[in-house]
Amino acid sequence: MKISCGMTRDLLPLYLDGICGDESKAAVEEHLLECGKCRDELNAMKEAFLVNNYDSNMTEAETVQELSKKWKSSIRKHVIRGVLITIAVLAVLCIFFEFAFVQV
Numbered sequence: 001m002k003i004s005c006g007m008t009r010d011l012l013p014l015y016l017d018g019i020c021g022d023e024s025k026a027a028v029e030e031h032l033l034e035c036g037k038c039r040d041e042l043n044a045m046k047e048a049f050l051v052n053n054y055d056s057n058m059t060e061a062e063t064v065q066e067l068s069k070k071w072k073s074s075i076r077k078h079v080i081r082g083v084l085i086t087i088a089v090l091a092v093l094c095i096f097f098e099f100a101f102v103q104v
């Protein structure tokens, strides 16, 4: 089925996302074989798609890195707090046993 440039350009976003039906996909591919302008349009859309996804992926990567830093910092604080609490408990136990042995 032959379709016009206008119909092809309407379908290109769906074609690029891979969500158009088999019949539309075949019609777009048939048109792209014959029409350089629509191929250029598709290539421009692909480049824009890659650039947009790159920005989106970089934002996500930066967010993950920031969360990772916060998580590592939080773990460090909890480990230090745990060590200090353990030392305090041991000191209290030592003092308790010291007094217990002194009184016996």
Ligand SMILES: [Zn+2]
Pocket (backbone or CB within 6 Å): 004, 005, 006, 008, 031, 035, 036, 037, 038
């Ligand atoms: Zn065309």
